[in-house]
Amino acid sequence: MQNNETLHLLTHHRSIRHFKNQPVPQDTIQALLNAAQRTSSSMFMQQFSVISVTDPELKKQLAEITTYPFTKSSGHLFIMIADQHRNEFIGQEAKVSTQLLHDGDRSLAAFDDATLAGQSIVTAAESMGLGAVILGSILNDAQQVIDLLHLPKLTFPVFGIAIGYPDEKPDLKPRLPLKTVHFENYYQEPDQKLLDDYDQTIHDYYAQRGSNNRSETYRHHILHDMQVSPKKRFQILAVLKKQGFFEN
Amino acid sequence: MQNNETLHLLTHHRSIRHFKNQPVPQDTIQALLNAAQRTSSSMFMQQFSVISVTDPELKKQLAEITTYPFTKSSGHLFIMIADQHRNEFIGQEAKVSTQLLHDGDRSLAAFDDATLAGQSIVTAAESMGLGAVILGSILNDAQQVIDLLHLPKLTFPVFGIAIGYPDEKPDLKPRLPLKTVHFENYYQEPDQKLLDDYDQTIHDYYAQRGSNNRSETYRHHILHDMQVSPKKRFQILAVLKKQGFFEN
Incomplete structure (x- = not known):
């Protein structure tokens, strides 16, 4: 079997949810952003942005949305943004139709770009001994995140990434056969x-496992999560459309 | 500035579109799939699948859709699939409502999972000296890809990944400031x-740059690509809905 440092990292990923009280240094954040920017982008249209949330009040409000205290206590917090707004700006400067950017096709492309770059950030973080967790839970209230971060039309918060020095080493969770x-x-x-x-x-x-033991099968987990969901998550398609995505 | 083998890989990514005529060995493909499976998944719902396309006739048809000959001539071809079908199967077995899986929320989650895992595959491939390119161009005809790969309801082809031994070393393309x-x-x-x-x-x-020189700015590129698109890409939202995604 093939092996190298990167493969070892990728095949030993675990999400980290307990972080030491230690900020991530600026040069490390720069390295994470470099990795994000170099990631593949659909048709080289670079349809994503990244927001570093550093304001304690904003972090507190985001932590309330996710319900996870580590949203505010991790070493660094990124929010990955699907972004066709920049391309629409270029279209509007040139006075051409930007309708295509609102289509399902280019909506997916923006989500792809933000997601690909996010995974590069996670891998880059882990390569430097940091831990990370992807916070899809910011979508418990997508509209509030949009308001808090001043996100304009044709942008959407895809997920957060909480990063920091791990204060736990969870067992590796078995994947589907x-x-x-x-x-x-x-x-x-x-x-x-x-x-x-x-x-x-x-x-x-x-x-x-070492902590949070329970009696649950995979089917139990899936059946629970397909029947129970925070109320505002049912409105995500409406918010996507309000932001100008998936119009056609 | 921080550096290590993985950071070096991530910050030196270039898409490879010319491959040596050399298949990717099975143990290497296994390593790529291990990396994909270990990737973060939204709410641990593992909402993606991967298809390895090995049949020459299928590859030929996919290459016609993408318009890129390397779709059939690369060392290996993956198609990443957003997949809530498996979870719907679990719901139907248990006779519970699976409506939530059709929502915008869980539709995005399936696309996220497939995309995150796809980026892990690209990084894993590069760590073993392979090159890769993400093929969003399979969506030039999403419906035909669905038909060719026998994709059932609640699955959708997100992108392909052509992988192989590089037969070129393109310059690094500068990213937005x-x-x-x-x-x-x-x-x-x-x-x-x-x-x-x-x-x-x-x-x-x-x-x-070394090949395919032209006189073009970034704005030229963006303006062109927001006005011209293969005809069937305008139908992607309709195909998404036909597959049962983004219903609400």
């Missing part, structure tokens, strides 16, 4: 037997 | 002066 997620040539329907095996694996993992 | 994409606390409107400087940088890059 590869056969249920990787196929050759054609999509394959889920296999109940493989899901049964994985239910047992996850049950044993939760029973035996 | 950091000040135009990174902000502190609040979004900042684009600065014309910084875009002017960057136009000059990109103009010089295209004039001087």
